[in-house]
Amino acid sequence: MSATVNSPTGVDGATHGAASRQYGAYIDGREEAPASGEYFATQDPFTGKDWAQIARCTSADVDAAVASSKEAFASWSRLRPSQRGKVLRKFADAIVANADRLAEIERRDNGKLAAEVNAQVRYLGDYFHYYAGLADKVQSAVIPTDKDGVFAYTVFEPKGVVAIITPWNSPLTLTSWKLAPALAAGCTAVIKPSEFTSASMIELAAIATDAGIPPGVINVITGLGQEVGEPLVAHPGVAHIGFTGGEVAGQKIYEAAARGLKTVTLELGGKSPNIVFDDADLDQAVKGIVSGIFAATGQTCQAGSRLLVQDSIHDEVVRRLIDFISDAKIGDPADLTTQIGPVATKPQFDKIMSYIELAKQEGATLAYGGKARSEIGSGQFIEPTIFTGVENSMRVAQEEIFGPVLSVIRFTDEEDAVRIGNDIAYGLAAGVWTQSLKRTMYVTDRLKAGTIYVNNYRATSFTSPFGGFKRSGIGRESGPDAIKDYLDVKTVWLSSDLDVPNPFIRR
Template sequence: MTSDSALPQYEHYIDGRPTPPADGGYFPTDNPWDGKTWAMVARGNAKDVDLAVMAAHRAFEVGPWSTMTPSERGRLMWKAADLIASKAERLALIEQRDNGKLITEVVAQVRYMADYLKYYAGLADKIQSAVIPTDKKGVFAYTRYEAKGVIAIITPWNSPLTLTSWKLAPALAAGCTVVVKPSEFTSASMVELAAIFTEAGFPPGVINVVTGFGPEVGQPLVEHRKVEHIGFTGGSVAGKRIYELAASHFKTVTLELGGKSPNIVFDDADLDQAVKGVVSGIFAATGQSCQAGSRLLLQRSIHDVFIEKLLAFMKDVRLGDPSDPQTQIGPVATRPQFEKILSYIEIAKAEGAECVLGGRSRPDLGAGQFIEPTIFVKVRNEMRIAQEEVFGPVLAVIPFDDEEDAIRIGNDVAYGLAGAVWTRDLKRAMLMTDRLKAGTLWVNNYRATSFTSPFGGYKESGIGRESGIDAIKEYLHTKCVWMSSDLEVPNPFIRR
């Protein structure tokens, strides 16, 4: 328990109400801008996880949620979306205080989260099965989709509310109940969000939140016998561990993991527009985005002029207080991530890459958890700076000769989350999007996403898809029913 009674205190949210931690422990959550502790958060363990999962299980099996029609669930989701929209500024302020993201971006994300819920609210009563024409006489076969049950949602610190909504909305529309484990760095906004769903009329147990650390909360949640599916967004190392644990219990997973996405600029592109796309791809959100375009592939003939334009665009960028609407780049969200980014900058220098912008921390800003936008040239694709996810404002620039060279370099990483192509040539754009191995590809734009379009990765960037119509199927079992119209059962020793 915090000794400072002036600090807000966040409990778990279980069975429709705030719930103190079973062992009475709390931990601090700090503001990346000023480095100060602003709240205390419940430190959960396996006891809290079991309490939350069993509440979700009851709500799924016998609670009011299980007897609601899909249309009734959709109306509740719509009501929750309206409440979220009305409280967007408050939710955004809490999230921004936890992770240092720009307030202008977080407010927009929370408002868009409401649209996300409304999209899936509209899909809740449109999950249609099919009658199957079979080759068997005297039987009638059809499919039905059934909610899997209790869903574990584990989300990271960079966009906690947005990335939770990507899983929460289709899970609720499918008829599932959920237990959310937010990042220990950004727990407060998720607890606040759960209370809004209760205010909207969601029955107790449908949405539960257990806060704490991975080994103490995340692992027991993944391994719990009543959890049927795990939706995770985060790093590939943690994703692999979750996949291993899930496999040992035959649970299904949706894993949205890391990226090392290529942003490919050809010599026929509109270079001024491409510069803005490159900046959006790597320096927006302080580079703390799984889909960041952290590898800039430049056709050799425009390499130097493009770098000049890029450096000119970045010379007046504003670093500072993320609550100031004029700020363009805020602090790194966590101290461990801050130190990791700085270590990668030193690795890049040691491997022979040349730093032409940034490369330093800014101890003069806020609590000092700032890193200047950093650009490296003379990068070879085999360097660690080009192969490993830095998750910060660090751009690796790699020259290429032609389409085949760009495709080879673009695909030559363990990841396959996203990528972009900048060209005026439609044939070239089609060739590149056909052959680049990534779940999302943009042409002459970067970082656009929508609740209507699927998102996910190839290779080590994950399993399954989020968003769009098909995402709802991640939370459904498919059942096939065979009904006989024969009056007599055929020979029981011969398979029909």
């Protein structure tokens, strides 16, 4: 069957050069050509050139993947939890052994800094080890009921086939946040990565098979959202959906899941406030501001894209911030000394540039940056950009940009900071910089956000729940309770009565 190459955006079908690797879908323990026979090119954001071809799957591939995972579920779910844990430990070790290769693939797909992605991928081994250890520690309970003659207890059972849908900014990490607890719970998974960053997911599935994960436990289908994502979410064989991505897509997934009465975990957008008070250590606060918005080129869900600064130190913080960021090295993400890499996709690059122009039109003051760096690599680079004079009602302050654009907003006191911080549709994260414990407690008690960083920013761990309030999502990932999202609770009533009571009356 001949292969057709199309662009990931499905707009112009253009390619930028010969692709060196062709990836099929990964179904039932092996790579397979898509039912359509078609492939599309994926580009390296730094060079702008094609480096691989990705299978353009359809609903037929969705059906095959779900059927494979459903069949595998029958045996995987029946393994003793400790047995699943042993298999997951081997998988964790295999991820670490292949970390350099996985990191290189992910860097080529989305332009993430090698210095960050190398460490990120190695850390995934810890995620799988953590949930491997947790697999046999989900304990049921004996219920002390108020009924005579009965003995009641609960049992946790895996939900079934889980659909995992992830974005392009950190595909391996954000998939693992869902995959590790799902597999530990006894579920099987069909993964749909972003069409821009699919290659590393195929490689991960192959590593899983080599490490002893049975065929069908992890399947990967690639392609466009409307061609495979929508059929996957709507598939009657899928019991639960785990999604990380934009608010609009998350809402559509939630609506589709509701039609099938399926459970979901949704980690969506953010417009997080990073709040600096007048007693903060400003040297450390500036580092935290940079980490919050300019690390990963601002392409992180918990980005501290609204900088709230107390009036008395506003000018000093902005000056120090510009001095710090002006020395940042922009360039090749493969260079370990690079600090700011390319925007991951051309559509995202265009979106960020449009918001920079919008901020100017709204009356914000461009204090630093704001230009595309067309002379570097593919030209898909944007300078760290700082706007001052921002009102919280402006679109640049209210809407998620997902790029290196910072809105600086003044505030007067704790009450004002909390008011502005919460005056947003999102509630994923927040930062607080202060030396005062009293101020810390006052502000953290009142901010509406799933994660609040005090005198630090942008940390995550497999031990700590992560998720948002309001339109930032539903549910939590990571931490000991995340495994319960993939389990159903069954209650069993055992009768010790010698005679059945009156059958016409509820006990």
